[in-house]
Amino acid sequence: MPFDLKTIEALAPDQASLGAASKLAKAGKWARLERDGELYWGECQGSGANPYRVIVDAGDRGYKCTCPSRKFPCKHALALMWLGADGAVSFQTGAPPEWVTDWLGRRRKGGGGGGGDEPAASSGGKSIAAIPTTEMVETAAAEDPKAAARREAAREKRAENTRAAIAGALEELEQWINDQLRLGLAAFVDDASERCRRIAARLVDQKAAALASRIDEMPARLLELRNEERPEAAIRELGKLVLLIKAWAARPDDPEVRRQVAASETREQVIGHPDTRVVSSAWEVLGEKIQTRRDGLVRHATWLMNLKPEECRYALLLDFYPASAGKRSESFIAGEQFEAALAFYASPVPLRALVVERSPAQTCLPWRDTGFVSNATSDPLSPCLPFWNGRPWEIEWPLALPPGRIVRDKGGRCWWRAEAGAESIGLPLAREAPLPVLGMALGATVGLWNGMRLDLLAAQSPFGRLDLS
Amino acid sequence: MNAQLAAQLAIPLAAIRDCWITGGSAAALTPEAWRPLIAGVSAAEGERRLAALAGQAWEVAFRPALPKDAARQKDLPRLALPTLPDRLRPLFRHALRQAPGNDRYAVLRLAERRGFSAHPLDWMPAASSEDVPDLYAPWQDWAQSLDQEDKDKGGGGDELNEDTWDSFYPAQRRLLLKAMRRQEPARALVLIAARAGQEAAEKRLALIETLAIGLGDGDAPYLQSLASDRSGKIKALAARLLARLRQASAGTGLSPEDLAELAGFFERGGKGFFKRNAAVSAKPLKSQAQAARRAELCDQSSLMELAAALGLTEAEFIDGWQFGGQDMSMLTPAADDCVARMAAQSSADEFVARLANRLMANRLVAEKELNPSLPVLLPRLDRAAQQRVMKKILAGQNIQNIQYLSRIEHGDLAQAGDILSSRIYGALKSDIKGQMREDKTPLALALVNLFAGVATAEAARAVIDDLAASFGIFPANPALAFLRLNYELANAAV
Numbered sequence: 001m002p003f004d005l006k007t008i009e010a011l012a013p014d015q016a017s018l019g020a021a022s023k024l025a026k027a028g029k030w031a032r033l034e035r036d037g038e039l040y041w042g043e044c045q046g047s048g049a050n051p052y053r054v055i056v057d058a059g060d061r062g063y064k065c066t067c068p069s070r071k072f073p074c075k076h077a078l079a080l081m082w083l084g085a086d087g088a089v090s091f092q093t094g095a096p097p098e099w100v101t102d103w104l105g106r107r108r109k110g111g112g113g114g115g116g117d118e119p120a121a122s123s124g125g126k127s128i129a130a131i132p133t134t135e136m137v138e139t140a141a142a143e144d145p146k147a148a149a150r151r152e153a154a155r156e157k158r159a160e161n162t163r164a165a166i167a168g169a170l171e172e173l174e175q176w177i178n179d180q181l182r183l184g185l186a187a188f189v190d191d192a193s194e195r196c197r198r199i200a201a202r203l204v205d206q207k208a209a210a211l212a213s214r215i216d217e218m219p220a221r222l223l224e225l226r227n228e229e230r231p232e233a234a235i236r237e238l239g240k241l242v243l244l245i246k247a248w249a250a251r252p253d254d255p256e257v258r259r260q261v262a263a264s265e266t267r268e269q270v271i272g273h274p275d276t277r278v279v280s281s282a283w284e285v286l287g288e289k290i291q292t293r294r295d296g297l298v299r300h301a302t303w304l305m306n307l308k309p310e311e312c313r314y315a316l317l318l319d320f321y322p323a324s325a326g327k328r329s330e331s332f333i334a335g336e337q338f339e340a341a342l343a344f345y346a347s348p349v350p351l352r353a354l355v356v357e358r359s360p361a362q363t364c365l366p367w368r369d370t371g372f373v374s375n376a377t378s379d380p381l382s383p384c385l386p387f388w389n390g391r392p393w394e395i396e397w398p399l400a401l402p403p404g405r406i407v408r409d410k411g412g413r414c415w416w417r418a419e420a421g422a423e424s425i426g427l428p429l430a431r432e433a434p435l436p437v438l439g440m441a442l443g444a445t446v447g448l449w450n451g452m453r454l455d456l457l458a459a460q461s462p463f464g465r466l467d468l469s
Numbered sequence: 470m471n472a473q474l475a476a477q478l479a480i481p482l483a484a485i486r487d488c489w490i491t492g493g494s495a496a497a498l499t500p501e502a503w504r505p506l507i508a509g510v511s512a513a514e515g516e517r518r519l520a521a522l523a524g525q526a527w528e529v530a531f532r533p534a535l536p537k538d539a540a541r542q543k544d545l546p547r548l549a550l551p552t553l554p555d556r557l558r559p560l561f562r563h564a565l566r567q568a569p570g571n572d573r574y575a576v577l578r579l580a581e582r583r584g585f586s587a588h589p590l591d592w593m594p595a596a597s598s599e600d601v602p603d604l605y606a607p608w609q610d611w612a613q614s615l616d617q618e619d620k621d622k623g624g625g626g627d628e629l630n631e632d633t634w635d636s637f638y639p640a641q642r643r644l645l646l647k648a649m650r651r652q653e654p655a656r657a658l659v660l661i662a663a664r665a666g667q668e669a670a671e672k673r674l675a676l677i678e679t680l681a682i683g684l685g686d687g688d689a690p691y692l693q694s695l696a697s698d699r700s701g702k703i704k705a706l707a708a709r710l711l712a713r714l715r716q717a718s719a720g721t722g723l724s725p726e727d728l729a730e731l732a733g734f735f736e737r738g739g740k741g742f743f744k745r746n747a748a749v750s751a752k753p754l755k756s757q758a759q760a761a762r763r764a765e766l767c768d769q770s771s772l773m774e775l776a777a778a779l780g781l782t783e784a785e786f787i788d789g790w791q792f793g794g795q796d797m798s799m800l801t802p803a804a805d806d807c808v809a810r811m812a813a814q815s816s817a818d819e820f821v822a823r824l825a826n827r828l829m830a831n832r833l834v835a836e837k838e839l840n841p842s843l844p845v846l847l848p849r850l851d852r853a854a855q856q857r858v859m860k861k862i863l864a865g866q867n868i869q870n871i872q873y874l875s876r877i878e879h880g881d882l883a884q885a886g887d888i889l890s891s892r893i894y895g896a897l898k899s900d901i902k903g904q905m906r907e908d909k910t911p912l913a914l915a916l917v918n919l920f921a922g923v924a925t926a927e928a929a930r931a932v933i934d935d936l937a938a939s940f941g942i943f944p945a946n947p948a949l950a951f952l953r954l955n956y957e958l959a960n961a962a963v
Binding site: 003005015019027091121177181184185186231237381405410417427436440452463465467 | 484486489490491492493495513516517518520521522523524525526528529532533534535536538539540541542544547552555556557561562563566569588589590593609610612615724766937941942943944945946947948
């Protein structure tokens with residue numbers, strides 16, 4: 001999947017980045033320009049004392065730069081892509097230096113979006129090529145059974161300690177929930193930032209890091225709503241926390257629950273888990289949501305739609321990385337279609353996934369042939385049922401809507417409305433829709449529904465596919 | 470969705486929410502059906518369970534209601550041309566962002582020439598935009614309809630006549646009138662004469678402006694009748710159009726005093742050996758206020774009227790005009806600009822072309838440089854004349870003149886050789902070279918990009934290749950997006 005100029009333009013976060021990159025896309029700016037097959041790396045002198053180290057993998061569009069920019073890709077990565085695509089500058093061929101191989105090892109080659117662990121993840125991760133096979137593990141065990149037994153015992157001990165710590169954390173969280181209800185949600189909404197931060201810190205101390213992040217972001221979710229909606233939203237949030245606590249108490253080893261409370265599995269654990277489902281299909285990138293969290297991590301969510309939806313209609317590729325570390329996984333372009341084998345994290349309703357293998361799409365599949373569009377014209381939210389049943393604590397979930405339109409009320413707020421069958425239902429949009437969309441009959445719309453707002457991802461219209469993410 | 474369940478729960482849930490807003494226990498408010506679920510547990514556990522149940526109930530049983538005032542807009546019309554291919558839309562957006570203000574229309578015109586319209590998510594005319602390309606008139610009408618209560622318009626089909634007049638939005642109506650003027654000018658005139666009087670002044674002005682297309686003697690009686698219009702702008706427009714028809718009888722509405730004042734800014738002399746040929750020049754001015762007053766009067770008058778005030782015909786005025794008055798470098802607008810603007814507004818095509826030819830041959834301006842008063846005439850010139858102006862621009866060295874290329878409406882005028890071997894391109898390359906040394910984005914690249922409006926696809930490609938070969942500038946440099954769009958669109962059209 002080599003770069004070309006149109007791909008680079010599509011990857012660029014904005015025009016300014018392209019412009020800035022063009023200034024760097026000349027050999028004189030680079031102290032070093034080398035390559036090994038589809039892997040390019042270089043050192044570009046920036047404003048810092050040391051040159052920025054930049055790596056680009058043309059095979060899967062992965063990249064990394066040591067500059068502090070919060071744009072992804074940054075201008076250095078874009079410039080290196082250009083240099084690689086243009087061919088006017090000669091790259092020296094050589095073996096990757098250590099800092100390149102380090103990145104390769106960390107980024108889970110081929111495991112785009114979803115390779116990134118949340119900070120509490122237990123492992124630094126490895127390249128897919130470096131994943132030890134069962135045979136290798138068995139051989140190692142056979143070589144030193146006593147050491148293996150000691151390691152296993154130590155692991156069990158650590159796991160037990162973690163479970164105990166989390167159980168304590170969840171008890172504290174239960175008490176905190178009661179405190180908020182007792183002291184009043186009006187005060188909670190006003191002081192949510194501070195209160196959530198305090199309990200989140202306690203949860204981190206007690207190894208419930210995933211739950212801590214979720215609670216830390218709760219104030220931001222509440223603030224996106226109107227004042228009068230916030231108390232109800234707070235009850236929904238707190239209620240979902242209660243459900244998660246109950247689920248943990250009932251099944252602490254359930255991978256889905258553990259992921260929500262403690263940390264995600266490593267790539268190796270996902271691939272090795274007996275419940276992991278690998279789905280090979282054609283996928284379309286519905287859109288990306290990039291959010292810098294309060295803890296300084298960037299949450300990079302890429303939503304995919306299965307174009308042959310026998311199973312697993314949607315996939316969420318998640319990556320977390322410090323803004324300064326650069327994106328570790330593959331890059332996607334909204335609307336792009338490709339063939340891939342995705343490994344879904346074990347769950348009653350599989351959603352989060354890893355890319356195991358990816359190749360360009362052979363043909364472009366229109367949505368109308370995928371059969372995913374809901375026929376539930378009487379209740380557009382009925383496709384949410386599997387999530388409500390299987391993952392009732394989920395904050396948002398993908399939703400394909402039947403033919404409908406975006407309408408606007410007198411106050412200027414936009415709503416999605418079914419074209420027929422459920423005209424009285426209106427799903428309020430999280431953001432204002434582009435004006436022309438108000439004049440389009442949307443044959444199908446996909447968005448993220450959080451119970452109170454619809455965040456549009458993409459739609460089909462008489463003007464073709466609309467990227468609304 | 471269980472509407473019955475929702476109906477049962479709505480009041481208890483609201484009560485629970487209100488209780489928790491102020492704080493306290495909501496156990497007593499628990500709906501009857503849920504009581505078994507919280508029986509036998511501690512009060513704290515009961516509150517938490519109630520929170521989980523309430524949250525789930527809101528999510529599962531309730532559906533947000535569409536406000537009654539939420540209105541469906543009419544469909545965004547399809548345009549006469551297909552939208553750009555998806556793969557070229559990012560490039561198109563880059564090209565648009567590079568183009569300031571009305572230069573955007575040059576990008577839109579290029580796409581139109583190549584057989585495509587913009588995607589509505591990439592560009593839409595605002596309801597208040599002026600001079601929107603005709604192709605997009607249906608979208609402008611649509612944008613205007615968003616703010617109007619009357620949503621029933623647009624049902625008149627393609628046939629505009631007196632009966633269907635009210636079923637069209639103004640921009641669509643103007644578009645149809647323009648088309649009608651090109652094919653059946655007399656029929657369009659009858660329609661305008663019948664309906665324009667019922668429109669407000671601004672809309673009336675826009676309708677009467679369409680008479681400039683295919684303007685003929687048959688329009689004169691109606692235009693003369695507008696001398697009594699209550700709008701000064703319309704009176705002036707009618708007079709200018711009449712002037713184009715060489716009928717000054719109606720006058721522009723300028724009072725005799727004002728006309729005399731205007732004529733006083735000019736002086737008539739003789740030229741040639743026997744001073745038999747008329748020479749007209751601008752009198753020296755003493756202040757910027759005088760220059761502003763002269764420009765104001767020129768805008769209200771016509772060249773024919775001014776010429777007559779000086780005892781000349783329009784042709785004599787143009788032939789005798791002395792370029793480069795004494796105030797030229799000091800005060801703006803210069804007299805040359807005033808005369809050119811008057812001609813553009815009110816002179817017949819042949820006089821506009823005549824003045825353009827004189828401006829192109831004007832020796833007062835450094836040889837081969839474009840007279841700065843010439844660009845204002847560009848929209849009135851035909852393709853051949855526009856091409857001559859373009860060549861004049863290319864032959865000069867003043868790189869700022871490149872900006873006038875975006876006013877040239879005809880495309881594919883310049884071949885690769887025309888640009889690459891031109892003096893102005895050489896001057897641009899010198900600038901780029903100097904700016905490259907300064908290690909900044911060469912500002913001159915933005916000017917090179919403007920060649921895209923007049924270049925053939927091959928020429929656009931050749932310029933990009935030449936810049937890459939000369940300076941290592943990358944084809945994907947956003948400053949060159951317009952040029953790239955030019956040849957990429959040509960490939961897409963194939």
